[in-house]
Amino acid sequence: MLAPLLGAVLAVAPAVGASAAGDATASPSASASAGPQLPLTPSSVDPESGTCAKVSPTQVGATPWAQLSLDVAQANKYTRGDGVLVGVVDTGVAPQAAGLAGRVHAAGAAAQDCVGHGTFLAGVIAASAVPGSGFAGVAPGARVVAERGTDQWGRPSAELVAQGIEAAVAAGAKVVDVSAALSADTAPLRAALEHAAAKDVLVVAPAAPDTAPESSSGQSSEPPPASYWPAAADGVVSVLDVDINGAHPDGVPQPVHADLAAPGDGITGIGPKGTGNYVANGASVAAAFVAGTAALVRAHLPHLTAAQTATRLEATAAHASVPLLDPSAALSTVLPTAAPSAAPDPALHLPEPAPTSRLVPRAWALAGACLLLGVLTAGAMTVARLRTSRRRTGRNPA
Template identity: 55%
Template sequence: MKRNILVPRGSQSTGTPRQRRPHTCASRLTAVAPVLGAALVLVPPTVAVADSAPVGTAPAASSNQIRLPLMPSSLTSASTACTKPSKVHVDAEPWAQQSLGLGRVGRYTTGSGITVGVVDTGVAPGAERLAGRVEATGGAAEDCVGHGTFVAGLIAASPSPGGGLSGVAPGARIVAERGTGQVGTAGAAAVAQGIRAAVQDGATVVDVSAALPARTQELTAALAFAADHDALVVAPAVPDGTVQGNGAGGSAAAADYWPAAADGVLSVLDVDINGARAQDAYVPLHADLAAPGSGITGIGPAGSGLYVGNGPSLAAAFVAGAAALVRAHLPELTAPQVAARLKGTAAPAAVPLLDPYNALSAVLPTTRPAPGGSSTAVHLAAPAEESGSARRAVLLGAGCALLALLVGAGAALARVHRSRRAVGEGLRRRTT
């Protein structure tokens, strides 16, 4: 059973569930805001980059704003034109990468040698910053929506020469699999086939962008196949978008979504730059980790320009990238151990906040003894329990010190006495 329940006890079946906010996340993310060169601000249908403005608020018109086109999760219909290339460039490091401390993880690994499966709308093999590291065949090599390429970039995009945007694991390879139709609508059968195909193609981390309302036998079998091949599946705890789909303040009962709700799958929730979520966002019953998922800067399937996107599917991409780093740095860990490490090193909060650097650098306790060592764990006694022995040790030490002092003083007095006697004998000889 998953932990980190997001709704209070008793609110799951009746009434409107209240969502817990990760306040510790909020304090951590808010601390990042003052040092950002630019913060992303959602202004539908585009995004403005403005100084120190929180995500989700509409800023006043300003001459220093940069507008990024919005990356959709899906298209409205088959007749809708594909996502157009962006012509906008941003040199500053996005807030999400800063908050995750990605600038420090490269000293350990870049994820080289790890293959990450992306089950989404496809990934463009020629996408800038991913070229040469994407394996995609058939429909997975065509990304009309652009969302799959955006997600793949969050996982593994190479950094630009001047800094700025970078994927979590820029040394990792991507294997793209379709989990949706042409317009980006996900289906259980397609997702299940995508998971299975990604694992067969060598992925040891599989990122799934879909959050489906029901579990199917096909999906269960695909997840079992991934587990049997030691592949870690990462998925959003809830769907992208809002309950009403229009930001009108709708609400819905907390619920499980698949594959995130399945045992062994790492479920991820999104937070914004303030560590909060929209009031009309979907609410899960459980989530393992939280990661940035609002006002996220990323690449597209064509051109060198950038986009902005929102949703827990993007938060899941950050976690999948972190999992690739851990698998590269600690290859002896199994998929469940990688998941446990990511959760165990996360920042404390109602939903623990992903910390890639800590996941790579922390020394975690283990329940197993070291090879060849004693099977009995070493326990330090509590101060109250050792007070008696401590007093005896202090008294013994003081006694020894006093004895040494007396012996030393006696020896000194003996030397002085011998010296004086020698002087007296000399004087008597002279007078006689």
């Protein structure tokens, strides 16, 4: 879907990449100097500053490039995700955030979002349009359950992520979006993922962190791990972020493997306060687009299991080194089945074939009846011709 819409997308694309991670603001227009400046939503904030997300005074009326490239409007003609509950395991979600009011279940610490990142991802997944803004989430009919996977400053831990996944599953989520990319797994985290799979819940996670870890010298403190968790676990859909050209942004950790790619560079969204727009970057944002699409699939094709939903998302993605998410194709494509269903179609009733031992006598009986009928018919016709001949000649035939 990226190529056909590239011309329209470029007209409203944000000139923001991973390099803007340290900037206070970022432009949503094609030129950094030509458009309004939007506050950047980081994945975490410095605890020493104690600075929480500020209110954005700016709304962007144009449809963001990510929604255009994914053709979200077309996907929403099939479904808006109504009836599906999506868990967001991140920094929390503000229940009254623009476009989410009335559809967020958040209790305790999960209802407080100082960083704004959890609210941003929840908006990408499920926010509805608000007056004056061209932004809307992928599944604006879905509901959100917020769980903390970090401390109040956005610093994740395996223990908090595991607890967040467990809580979201217990709340009835059918899709769980996790923002963390941890360098190692733990037994509780593996147990939480296994529990989610047993409950038919699809977990989506970033294949790499949003930014590379740095030391005090500004360089990478250590070689990156080969895999990040929970994305590396079996059954979890791992997601890589791409820019407007479909390429992974420079300077961002490159994972060894990812199942899907989705927009994650200069993404427009919402914040925990006000109706203004914000911008964010990274694989965690890309994972939110996949989680929203998974909610659409689970609403439109409710008979599919979590594993089948993941297979459909990957099978219908656009061909690339990492397949590019395609929401409309995920909802509309007819995929070949691996084997016929063992259960017969209840609307189709076919008679059972008769055993061979019964077919043979019946065949002989039918042939004999046909032969007898032919003999009788021929005899009757012969007698009729003879009688006609006798009347004409006056002779009595032998």
